[in-house]
Amino acid sequence: MKKIIYIFLFLSVQLVGLMAQDRPIQGIVFDKDSKQRLTRVYIFNTRTGDGFYNTTKGEFKTNAREGDILLAALQGYGVDTISINKENTILFYLRRNSIQLQEVIVKDTLKTPNQQLQATKQEYNTAYSKGSTGNVLTTGGSNGGGGAGLSINALYSLLSKEGRNARLLQKIIERDYRDAMIEYRFTKTLINRVTGLNGEKLTDFKQQYKPGYYFIIEANDYELIEYIQRSYRSYLENPDAYRLQPLKEN
Numbered sequence: 001m002k003k004i005i006y007i008f009l010f011l012s013v014q015l016v017g018l019m020a021q022d023r024p025i026q027g028i029v030f031d032k033d034s035k036q037r038l039t040r041v042y043i044f045n046t047r048t049g050d051g052f053y054n055t056t057k058g059e060f061k062t063n064a065r066e067g068d069i070l071l072a073a074l075q076g077y078g079v080d081t082i083s084i085n086k087e088n089t090i091l092f093y094l095r096r097n098s099i100q101l102q103e104v105i106v107k108d109t110l111k112t113p114n115q116q117l118q119a120t121k122q123e124y125n126t127a128y129s130k131g132s133t134g135n136v137l138t139t140g141g142s143n144g145g146g147g148a149g150l151s152i153n154a155l156y157s158l159l160s161k162e163g164r165n166a167r168l169l170q171k172i173i174e175r176d177y178r179d180a181m182i183e184y185r186f187t188k189t190l191i192n193r194v195t196g197l198n199g200e201k202l203t204d205f206k207q208q209y210k211p212g213y214y215f216i217i218e219a220n221d222y223e224l225i226e227y228i229q230r231s232y233r234s235y236l237e238n239p240d241a242y243r244l245q246p247l248k249e250n
Helices: 002-020 097-107 113-123 125-131 152-159 161-185 188-195 199-208 213-218 221-237
Strands: 023-031 042-045 051-053 059-064 069-073 080-083 089-094 137-139 148-150
Touching: 023 069, 042 059, 042 221, 051 059, 051 221, 069 089, 069 188, 069 221, 080 089, 113 161, 161 213, 188 199, 188 221, 199 221
Parallel strands: 023 089
Antiparallel strands: 023 059, 042 051, 042 069, 069 080, 137 148
């Protein structure tokens, strides 16, 4: 009886080992609407942390195991994910971001950061005109002899208490715009797809590794995914590295 149990356990371990082994996976990436093949697509395995680009024919080959999640990203397209099951051939279908944005604009359910900024500027138009330095210099000179002269009215608005308050409001609007631009790209959905994090850990990671504004406006989709990947590895090594400490009571 003991021998039978040992044999059963041995076979079970071997079966689990076989199921956990990597196997060759091949695939193709298509445009979801046109059904044309897409090239230079970044394929990323969330378990191993390995990434690569597909070929000029839109095809790719990799090694993966059952349960792995592969992610496909291409600039100008939404990110797509596929979970590996029994199949050895997988197909990605990416949808253009521009199509999604057009639908959003028609439905008027969400504004891009630029649209929000323009709407805010329109709403606080008086503050922008009184806090602006654009009209301080007048062309032609104060005596009409050419060159540039000072506009007394604009200079008064610039130095007055009202002008200072207007410029402070401008700074607040600019700060909010930059935060909105970061939130627009560094989303919980993208972080979840790349790292698998959710719930409190996802919120904690997003707060600790929030990228800067200039990185966000210059980075393409691949660079943003790679940033999340690197940050996630750091997060696993030290989850408290950039966590803000709670304020101490006096």
